[in-house]
Every structure is written in C-alpha cells, then in structure tokens.
Amino acid sequence: MKAPLSVLTFALFVPLAVAHGPTPQKIDESVVIAAPPAAVWAVVGDFAGIAKWNPAIKASSADRGNEAGSTRTLTLPTGTVTEQLDDYDAAAMSMNYRSGNADPAVLPVSSYSGRLTVKAEGSGSKLVWQARGYRADTGNDPAAGMDDESAVKALRALMRPGLDAVRTQIEASAKP
Numbered sequence: 001m002k003a004p005l006s007v008l009t010f011a012l013f014v015p016l017a018v019a020h021g022p023t024p025q026k027i028d029e030s031v032v033i034a035a036p037p038a039a040v041w042a043v044v045g046d047f048a049g050i051a052k053w054n055p056a057i058k059a060s061s062a063d064r065g066n067e068a069g070s071t072r073t074l075t076l077p078t079g080t081v082t083e084q085l086d087d088y089d090a091a092a093m094s095m096n097y098r099s100g101n102a103d104p105a106v107l108p109v110s111s112y113s114g115r116l117t118v119k120a121e122g123s124g125s126k127l128v129w130q131a132r133g134y135r136a137d138t139g140n141d142p143a144a145g146m147d148d149e150s151a152v153k154a155l156r157a158l159m160r161p162g163l164d165a166v167r168t169q170i171e172a173s174a175k176p
Contacts, residue, residue: 022110022138025152027131031163035170037125041093041118043166044127047072047085053169054162066090072097076158079106083114093118104136107158108150127163131155 033040043053047070048062057074062085064070070085081103087096098113112133119126133155137146144150 021140022134022142022148024132024134025148025155027133027152027155027159028128029130029156029159029163030126030128031167032121032124032126033167033170034124035174037093037118037120039174040125040127040166040170041090043170044116044118045090045093045095047088047095047097050074050162053166054158055165056158056161066095076106079103081107086113102136104146108136108146108154109133110136110138112151112155127166129159129163131159 044050045066046052047066048060050072051057051060051074057076059075060072062070062072066085066088068085068088072083072085074081074083081099082101083097083099085095085097087094089095094115094117096113096115098111099109100111102109102111104110110133112131114132115128115130117128117130119128133151135142135146135148135151137143142148
C-alpha cells in the first residue's frame with residue numbers, strides 16, 4: 001500500500017510546483033546624498049511633486065497631497081499611471097504607495113507597490129526606494145515584454161534616474 005500512496009502524493013504536489021504563476025519582483029535602489037535627511041525629505045517628501053526631481057516622469061499631481069488615500073497621477077513618456085498613497089510619515093521620512101491597475105502599454109506590470117525612505121547615513125543621507133511588482137502578463141508563460149524581466153527593467157527605469165537626479169540637484173544646491 002505504501003507505493004500507491006507515495007505515487008498519489010507525488011501526483012498531487014508536482015502540479016502545484018509547476019503551475020505557480022508570477023512571484024513579486026523586488027527592486028531595491030538607493031543613493032547616498034551629501035545633505036542632511038531633512039533637506040532630502042524636503043525635496044522628495046511631497047507625494048505630488050515627484051516630477052520636480054525625477055526626470056523619468058514628465059508631470060505629476062495628487063488629489064489630496066500627502067494625505068493617506070491620496071491618488072497621484074504620473075505622466076510618463078508612454079502614458080499615465082495612477083498610484084494611491086497608503087501611508088505617509090513625515091517624522092519617519094517615509095511614504096508607501098501602490099498601483100493596482102497599470103496599463104501594460106504604459107508600464108509592463110499588473111500591480112506594484114513602492115516605499116520611499118530617507119535615513120541618516122554618516123554625515124549625509126541615504127535615500128532608499130523599494131518596489132515590489134508583478135509582471136503585466138500573470139499567466140504561467142508570459143508574453144515577451146510582459147514578463148518578470150520587463151517589469152523589473154521598467155520599474156528600475158523609473159527609480160534610478162530619479163535617485164541620481166535628486167542627488168545631483170541637492171548636492172549642487174548645497175555648494176557655495
């Protein structure tokens with residue numbers, strides 16, 4: 001009787017291992033800035049103002065500013081994306097947001113969340129931007145351009161230019 005039971009167990013669990021669907025992709029980016037945390041937060045802490053410091057975003061607006069539940073619209077070169085502010089903590093210099101219905105023609109993700117945090121780092125600051133996202137095609141065999149790699153590449157293309165630009169902007173304004 002042991003052989004048939006082990007065969008049955010194998011038959012039940014193998015399909016679960018093969019047909020799992022998408023997993024969240026993790027993108028963690030950061031930059032060290034030669035400025036106090038409060039100076040960095042003064043630039044990046046405005047939920048509506050991301051287009052002021054991120055060159056990957058053409059325009060941005062939010063319906064309720066930094067209030068939890070505020071909806072932000074980002075205008076990208078390929079179209080618009082909306083995000084909702086879940087948590088905003090000015091004292092901790094941190095905000096969390098998400099987008100649940102991105103248009104794959106604009107951004108090849110089905111959904112994503114982000115967290116922006118400023119922390120002290122030596123005599124300056126560390127700006128940390130984390131994102132977690134799911135590819136646009138959530139089937140087991142995603143179409144080209146809508147797979148995990150494309151989702152990571154697209155989210156990183158939004159994040160990295162912003163981090164580099166905000167560092168340049170803040171450090172240039174601090175020079176005499």
